[in-house]
Amino acid sequence: MDLALSTILSDSRDIKKFVVDEGHGVKGLSDIGLQTLPKHYIQPPQEQISTSTILTEESIPVIDMSNSNEQIVADMICNAAEKWGFFQIVNHGIPMQVLENVKNATHKFYGLPAEEKKKYSKGESPTNNVRYGTSFSPQAEKALEWKDWLSFFYVSDEEAAAFWPSICRDEALEYRKKSEHVIKKLLEILMKRLNITCIDETKESLLMGSTRINLNYYPKCPNPDLTIGVGRHSDVSTLTILLQDEIGGLYVRKLDTDFWIHVPPIDGSLVINVGDALQILSNGRYKSIEHRVTANGNNNRISVPIFVNPKPSDEIGPLAEVLQNGEKPIYKQLLYSEYVRHFYKKPHDGKETIDFAKVQ
Numbered sequence: 001m002d003l004a005l006s007t008i009l010s011d012s013r014d015i016k017k018f019v020v021d022e023g024h025g026v027k028g029l030s031d032i033g034l035q036t037l038p039k040h041y042i043q044p045p046q047e048q049i050s051t052s053t054i055l056t057e058e059s060i061p062v063i064d065m066s067n068s069n070e071q072i073v074a075d076m077i078c079n080a081a082e083k084w085g086f087f088q089i090v091n092h093g094i095p096m097q098v099l100e101n102v103k104n105a106t107h108k109f110y111g112l113p114a115e116e117k118k119k120y121s122k123g124e125s126p127t128n129n130v131r132y133g134t135s136f137s138p139q140a141e142k143a144l145e146w147k148d149w150l151s152f153f154y155v156s157d158e159e160a161a162a163f164w165p166s167i168c169r170d171e172a173l174e175y176r177k178k179s180e181h182v183i184k185k186l187l188e189i190l191m192k193r194l195n196i197t198c199i200d201e202t203k204e205s206l207l208m209g210s211t212r213i214n215l216n217y218y219p220k221c222p223n224p225d226l227t228i229g230v231g232r233h234s235d236v237s238t239l240t241i242l243l244q245d246e247i248g249g250l251y252v253r254k255l256d257t258d259f260w261i262h263v264p265p266i267d268g269s270l271v272i273n274v275g276d277a278l279q280i281l282s283n284g285r286y287k288s289i290e291h292r293v294t295a296n297g298n299n300n301r302i303s304v305p306i307f308v309n310p311k312p313s314d315e316i317g318p319l320a321e322v323l324q325n326g327e328k329p330i331y332k333q334l335l336y337s338e339y340v341r342h343f344y345k346k347p348h349d350g351k352e353t354i355d356f357a358k359v360q
């Protein structure tokens with residue numbers, strides 16, 4: 001690294017300018033061969049993953065979807081949603097080539113020059129539905145996360161054709177389209193245990209009325225033990241469908257404990273997790289679980305989640321079918337967009353967001 005760049009990166013204001021304002025992201029820091037983690041990324045000790053809190057002998061369920069109409073498969077999915085909040089699915093029917101294509105397209109986007117990626121950043125993107133950024137909420141965080149992201153809120157194929165970056169647009173759209181049947185099947189199964197035998201238009205809007213796709217990039221990191229790729233949080237979605245590469249680093253909290261379990265990459269699999277919206281709709285029966293991602297000192301990692309959400313204008317609260325036998329509601333009715341706004345205005349903080357939805 002030349003002396004001028006080294007001097008710039010030793011100044012905290014210039015780090016923010018380089019990473020956030022100029023669009024280099026943490027990938028830019030990694031690419032220049034930074035040897036020491038900037039202080040902005042050093043997490044407090046309680047947020048750093050300790051090996052003493054990792055359960056190496058346990059793993060989340062892996063479910064074969066080959067015979068998804070069989071009751072045994074449905075039971076495994078519902079049990080996993082209740083007891084783990086996370087599971088992996090294999091033989092789900094999405095072609096391997098579709099998964100490989102969107103992973104390759106993610107690498108291609110992050111291979112673009114900073115000035116090209118910056119065209120999609122806040123204040124510059126041609127639409128609010130496409131946003132490129134870094135960390136989670138740099139304005140609110142005391143310690144930044146070692147991650148860059150590109151986020152697409154899906155409106156229509158026509159809108160995507162007009163505004164999504166061409167280098168990854170078609171691959172992201174195809175991944176979304178091919179995942180629809182899997183999402184619908186999972187939701188049908190999960191709803192059936194809640195006494196809902198048919199997902200009508202109203203329920204479909206509430207469960208999967210909107211989708212967001214992220215292309216996430218976690219570059220190789222100096223001092224990975226001092227920082228985090230993504231901090232402790234649960235998703236605000238109904239379901240999240242995650243495609244991860246072969247690197248690994250996703251950790252899930254074991255329900256009602258302080259221990260963490262690694263989610264090992266399985267070739268061709270998808271990681272499914274319950275989001276806060278489904279926990280609220282099921283009145284706490286299905287669990288949205290804290291998870292986080294470690295930084296890696298040797299490899300660049302990518303992941304591509306699809307967040308399946310209610311429509312922003314929908315009200316969420318425990319479903320009538322869940323409460324029909326006199327069960328007391330744990331959560332109040334609230335506008336989904338209000339819940340999401342509450343989530344995004346603060347740093348990742350575990351499961352604190354869901355307390356905002358509880359009946360007082």
